[in-house]
Amino acid sequence: MNLNSKFSYICFFMLMSSSLILLFLLKIIFYNITYMLEFEMMFFNSVSFCFIIFIDWMSLTFSLTVILISSLILIYGNEYMGKNCYQFLWLTILFILFMIIMIYSPSILGVILGWDGLGLISYCLVIYYNSTDAFNSGFITAASNRLGDSMLIMSIIWFSFKGMYLFYENLSLGFLYFFMACLTKSAQIPFSAWLPAAMAAPTPISSLVHSSTLVTAGVYMLIRFYNMLINADLNIILLVISILTIIMAGLTSFFENDMKRIIALSTLGQLGFMMMILAVGYTSVAFFHLLIHALFKALLFMCAGAMIHSGMSMQDTRKMGNLKIDFFLKLSLSISSYCLMGLPFTSGFYSKDFLLELSLMSYPGIGIGLMMILSALITVSYSVRLMKLISSSNYWIVWIPSSKYLLVPIFTLTLMNVFGGCILNWLIMNELNLILINTIYKISPLVMIMTGLIWQGLLPINSIMCFFLSNMMFISILTKNMSKSVMLMFFNLKVMDQGWFEMIFMQMKYMFIYKSFFMKSITTYLNYLPLLSLILIMILFI
Known part of the structure; x- marks a missing residue:
């Protein structure tokens, strides 16, 4: 194993800190304690600029998940990227640090520090391979995230009128700007095009971004300040946007052949599920699904990365059949896919079943629940399609056996996926009310899962539908044209200036x-x- 001693110390420190956080988390949950530390940085014109650290069960649980997944990805990424990957590993460590800063901050001044850091480091990681595709994808990613950052800066300006920067103390128009920033960071419609484009980054960073860091930042912040969302009457808007995002991501996955982009679109759909159940009013279920999704999505990307690494950098699923995959890799890929589908006796079933049943008995009515069940059918369908394309094809690729240092973190994360749903359900899902629904509605998620296993090959395809959905309902085309227009404008200004x-x-x-x-x-x-x-x-x- 060619892991540098510095990074071995860092990984050991992260694993030890995660064990300490776990002990502290158990104490906080048992005694119901909350800590708030305030550090005054500057006092200017009767306004106190403070950096605040807020420690409770939610921030500790999410930071524990981030640190555990990140430590495994650092070990995985060192083997995946090769010997001269110090720049990549340091960027990954900075990425994790900015996410931790954002998790523990209830003030907008602390949030923008982590928020901007995530945006800048993500741009550096997307353009890591220095190709034309990477630069184009990096520009789209940076432009979309900078739009959200500008909204966050607008909220800071608005909050400064009252001299208060804590979200729960300031009920004003500033939260509308913050809401728009969360939508851009979580890639909800109409800001969805940058998420599949960010697949130009190396696979280890894709595993980190799509599981527990960049794209989950917007969902986490809306969960933290859900009362502000209700007071601003933005939950109905969030409900409509999330449903459109789920449907768009699911249908687009049927017409995508790149393995990493299919997994990225599944992330987009799961983010829509989290936003939907949050808009309905169940913050604990949204947070529970956020944690479960972080576990199985990190595993799914790591399995895909191992296949790409060992299969001559092949990502096209139409050419990936008949591969001689290691047994542990097959097992891990199957478990992560089953968690994504929400099959019974998997970790994904714990959160997905809660989510679907609560949507059926929510205040918007039975229509929202039926749309969520239909979305679950689409999720199962494109997941089965992905597994079918990988396992059967007319092509034959020379397969290089996977390194054992790639399989060790994958197998560790597989064990976390097997037992993580039960443990997290025991820790945080203790305030859920009794669910009483009819037998037909109770078994409908299972029926949709079984139907999705059959329906995936029966979708009618024509050229117009394929063109419409393969471009994410023209969102990707509009985003690319807008980015080209901005680049052309800067180019003309540069030419005129010279x-x-x-x-x-x-x-x-x-x-x-x-x-x-x-x-x-x-x-x-x-x-x-x-x-x-x-x-x-x-x-x-x-």
């Missing part, structure tokens, strides 16, 4: 300042104006 602007303005400066005696006289007079004014005042007083 050409016409420089020539015209330099000639005007030379003509009217250096050649004109009148302008030179005025300039000399302006330079001596303070002295002449002082002499005039002295004369008047004398």
